Amino acid sequence: MQKSTVSKALKSGAIWGFILLELIFFSIAGEHLSLSDTAFMDGENMLLLLKQSAPIGIIAMGMTIVMVNGNIDLSVGATFAIAAIVLLDSMTWPIFAGLGDGVIPVAWLLALTVGTLLGALNGLIVWKTGVDAFIVTLGSMLGYRGIVFMFNGENPTSHLNWTLVDFAEAEFLGFATATWFLLGVTLVMWFVMARTVHGRNAYAIGDNREAAVNAGIRVGPHMMINFAIIGFLAALSAVVFYSEAGSVNPNDGQLYELWVITAVVLGGTKITGGAGNVIGTFGGVIAIQLLRKGLGHIGADTSTVNLAVGLILIAVLFLDKQLNLKGKEELKV
Amino acid sequence: MxxxxxxxxxxxxxxxxxxxxxxxxxxxxxxxxxxxxxxxxxxxxxxxxxxxxxxxxxxxxxxxxxxxxxxxxxxxxxxxxxxxxxxxxxxxxxxxxxxxxxxxxxxxxxxxxxxxxxxxxxxxxxxxxxxxxxxxxxxxxxxxxxxxxxxxxxxxxxxxxxxxxxxxxxxxxxxxxxxxxxxxxxxxxxxxxxxxxxxxxxxxxxxxxxxxxxxxxxxxxxxxxxxxxxxxxxxxxxxGRQLDLSRNASHHQLGEVAIEVRGLSCGKLYTDISFDIRRGEVVGFYGLVGAGRTEIAETLFGLRRPSAGQILLGGVETQIHSPDEAIAHGISLVPEDRKGQGLVLGMNCRDNMTLPQVDRLASGPFVAEGEEIKIFDKYRDQLDIRTPGWRQKVGNLSGGNQQKIVIGKWLSMHPDVLIVDEPTRGIDVGSKSEIHKLLRELAAQGYAVMVISSEMPEVLHVSDRIIAMYSGRIIRTFRSEDVTEDSLIQAISGIGPGAQATEVA
Missing domain, CATH: 3.40.50.300 (P-loop containing nucleotide triphosphate hydrolases)
Incomplete structure (x- = not known):
């Protein structure tokens, strides 16, 4: 019993320990290797890091509930791009011409609705066909990305609305708008997963689906709601990011699904479902962003960053497996 | 009312x-x-x-x-x-x-x-x-x-x-x-x-x-x-009939000791297990579910690492680290969960039977189909496996025939020791007695057979000796002549209060 509490504490705290390690490493390494004069642990730098974590982080919160539920969603990057196009393009539509800046909430609403519907469609297919979520969303990842390219070919879609940019670049209590959205989404998803019946049922389904069915939980509709949630959050992520950027390339959001899943898994969510929480995911998001930023700080290029993240992900999962072993007499597989 | x-x-x-x-x-x-x-x-x-x-x-x-x-x-x-x-x-x-x-x-x-x-x-x-x-x-x-x-x-x-x-x-x-x-x-x-x-x-x-x-x-x-x-x-x-509790009466010519276990322990799963099995002998392991019998079999097959004790094969102390080594040392395990552990249900009969040796049956870089079919035919005839042909998917066979495929698979590896865990679970009455007969015949051919079973009629039928286990320990060893239902039940209940002799089926 004692041993298991120790290993549990180790596990739940592991991601924060890892973040601490990163901070120490990059601070020391930064002194010797960095080209810039500013310290890595500079306040400005850390605030920027939080803001840059937002696009991945917001989606990761949705991925947490989907993965705890025992599913996965690979289409979030494509949904992200579609929502971005809807957001920017709808502001130029003639029917909204008379609205002035009133077009902003309309465009936001449109983008979020489209994202939610695309997510719900994934969920509906998973529910009604019983096909594995991995396959369904692999298909929709390709399909949704196809829609992105159908819209404007290889060309970017752009529209700058300065009111919107001002809003997006605003800071409140030192945090940027995007950071506030990330924190808000984290808080809401924490509440949903830890405090509501829907959230607790998500754990039950991911842990033991048959038990959930036996207990009369309607698994299909439940999963569809979670896919709608992640669709909404992918769109929200796009809304927050492109309000500032004002231009979207048809390739934007590619590989987001992999970064998101990496963050969620680093944060302790079981890939088979049933365990995990958004606080851990938040840690995972920060850890990855720190790594990307830190390696950049000491002069590593993107490919090195990817290599490092990949290695660390595998190392973390290996450690997790070791901590979970029940003892020597365990059956070898 | x-x-x-x-x-x-x-x-x-x-x-x-x-x-x-x-x-x-x-x-x-x-x-x-x-x-x-x-x-x-x-x-x-x-x-x-x-x-x-x-x-x-x-x-x-x-x-x-x-x-x-x-x-x-x-x-x-x-x-x-x-x-x-x-x-x-x-x-x-x-x-x-x-x-x-x-x-x-x-x-x-x-x-x-x-x-x-x-x-x-x-x-x-x-x-x-x-x-x-x-x-x-x-x-x-x-x-x-x-x-x-x-x-x-x-x-x-x-x-x-x-x-x-x-x-x-x-x-x-x-x-x-x-x-x-x-x-x-x-x-x-x-x-x-x-x-x-x-x-x-x-x-x-x-x-x-x-x-x-x-x-x-x-x-x-x-x-x-x-x-x-x-x-x-x-x-x-x-x-639909009287419970047949008849015992195995005939004994085969016993050969040398094929496997001997001394003081084997594995954590809390079982402790201080010692026994031997000779060629030509069937030893039944009887006990309640969780008594540690399957875990012993898994240890002998290299799936678990013992925490103490020795395993001797043909008198030589041997370390078995993996199923691969176990097979090389002539130990085969017909597992408890036939469908989950013993067979690939979606594969055909021949491929299932030759699975452990398919890399040895190669002709050049290719799988030697002819060899495989020969092996399948041989054991189909020997074990009387009823299937329309080797192309039949194993999942479509009856439980009894599936079990024979598993047994045939291991016989084709020419083992010395055959461990059979719950050989007739989920198999209908007719096929049960066939499997029992088969186990006796295999012993007669000189295999050392270890049978784990939770069914009393079964252990009584097939065993030359019966080892009764309770909660990870060997309580008693019976010869088939001396065993009585009551003493057997007492032994597997660990002899304590509430251990009345009433377990059947």
Whole structure:
């Protein structure tokens, strides 16, 4: 019993320990290797890091509930791009011409609705066909990305609305708008997963689906709601990011699904479902962003960053497996 | 007499090609404990699935009180007051005890929030009644299997039940916990709840039930009052003949010792195990589920690492680190779970049979198909495997023929020691005796055979010697001439209070 509490504490705290390690490493390494004069642990730098974590982080919160539920969603990057196009393009539509800046909430609403519907469609297919979520969303990842390219070919879609940019670049209590959205989404998803019946049922389904069915939980509709949630959050992520950027390339959001899943898994969510929480995911998001930023700080290029993240992900999962072993007499597989 | 709480009338359920239930009728009175008995495959679980709304009956009707009902699913059954306590634990390990007990029906506050206070309070009240040593907040995964079973049982107490169905509830309970369970059942009974109690353990059936209904091959055999019957007649109704407890009488010429184990231990799973098996000998390992027999077999096959002791093969001490090494040393294991561990169900007969040696059968870079077919033909003839041809998918064969494929697979590796774990689980009576004969013949050909079985007739039939195990230890070793049912049952019960000689089937 004692041993298991120790290993549990180790596990739940592991991601924060890892973040601490990163901070120490990059601070020391930064002194010797960095080209810039500013310290890595500079306040400005850390605030920027939080803001840059937002696009991945917001989606990761949705991925947490989907993965705890025992599913996965690979289409979030494509949904992200579609929502971005809807957001920017709808502001130029003639029917909204008379609205002035009133077009902003309309465009936001449109983008979020489209994202939610695309997510719900994934969920509906998973529910009604019983096909594995991995396959369904692999298909929709390709399909949704196809829609992105159908819209404007290889060309970017752009529209700058300065009111919107001002809003997006605003800071409140030192945090940027995007950071506030990330924190808000984290808080809401924490509440949903830890405090509501829907959230607790998500754990039950991911842990033991048959038990959930036996207990009369309607698994299909439940999963569809979670896919709608992640669709909404992918769109929200796009809304927050492109309000500032004002231009979207048809390739934007590619590989987001992999970064998101990496963050969620680093944060302790079981890939088979049933365990995990958004606080851990938040840690995972920060850890990855720190790594990307830190390696950049000491002069590593993107490919090195990817290599490092990949290695660390595998190392973390290996450690997790070791901590979970029940003892020597365990059956070898 | 009062009206029954639950009545089944002439239930028929057919699956493509199978008549799983054929005219089953019985009723449960309020305040009655009604046992449902039958061999594996007699249709008990199908009947329960029909009752729970997981399957719809092809014909017949279910009445609750006076109302004819159709169950659309487990939740509806529960709403109507029919509660199931499942045999396989139907729990979510990562969730708390409270969440598991109220799974699907968590009390809510506004905005869909869980009402934790009410949940904890209600759960602790139920747990108090059950007298268990954990509380509502405990994570289910941290509980022992027995305590998890108690959580499952606690579910029955959450609703105002009319009928509660217990499916093998004592399979993993200790004697002390059984007493608590029987108290719970007595409480429910006193409250006018009807109880269906499914179990193989005669001792329990005769201790707590009022009436017994018996199924055989999906057919209803009748209902008897527990007080007016005895084990033997119930057994006869279940298997349609007298229980054959005849012993193996002939012994083969024994060769040298093929495998010897000295002081073998593996953590808490088993301790200080010593035995030997000679060529030409069948040694039966008998004990209750969880006595550590399968774990010994897994150790000999290199799947577990022993914490102490030696394994000697042909007199030489040998370390076995993996199944690969075990096979190389001439040990083969026919595992307990035939479909899960023994076969690749989607592959054809030939490929299954040659699976362990397929890399040795290569001709150049390719698989030597001709060789494979030769091996298959040889063992098909030798073991009398009935299949239309080697292309047949193993999943389509009967249990008996599947088991022969597994045995053939290992014989083709020319082992010295053949370990067979539960050789006839889920196999019909006719094929059972064939497998038994086969095991005897294999011994006659000079194999050392280790048979693990939980069925007394089986160990008595095939074994030259019987090793009785209880809770990870060898209690006694019998020669087939000396063994009596009573002494065998005493040995596997660990000789203690409540260890009465009543286990059959």
């Amino acid at each position: 009062t009206d029954p709480v639950l009545r089944l009338e002439n239930i028929v359920k057919t699956f493509p090609g199978v008549r799983a239930l054929d005219g089953v009728s019985f009723s449960v009175m309020p305040g009655e404990v009604h046992a449902l008995m039958g061999e594996n495959g007699a249709g008990k679980s199908t009947l329960m699935k029909v009752l729970g709304g997981i399957h719809q009956p092809t014909e017949g009707a279910i009445y609750i009180g006076d109302d004819r009902v159709t169950m659309a699913g487990p939740l509806e059954a529960k709403a109507k007051g029919i509660v199931f306590i499942h045999q396989e634990l139907s729990l979510a390990e990562e969730l708390s005890v409270a969440e598991n007990i109220y799974l699907g029906e968590l009390p809510r506050k506004r905005f869909g929030r869980v009402d934790w206070a009410t949940l904890t309070e209600r759960t602790n009240a139920i747990l108090g009644k059950l007298n268990v040593g954990f509380d509502a907040r405990t994570r289910v995964g941290d509980l022992s299997i027995a305590n998890q079973q108690m959580v499952e049982i606690a579910r029955a107490l959450t609703v105002d039940a009319k009928a509660v169905i217990f499916d093998e509830p004592t399979a993993s309970l200790t004697d002390a916990e059984k007493v608590v369970l029987f108290d719970v059942i007595a409480d429910l009974k006193a409250g006018g709840v009807g109880i269906i109690y499914i179990s193989h353990r005669m001792e329990e059936i005769f201790r707590i039930t009022d009436r017994i209904s018996i199924l055989r091959d999906g057919q209803y055999q009748g209902t008897v009052n527990t007080a007016e019957t005895d084990e033997e007649s119930v057994t006869q109704m279940m298997i």
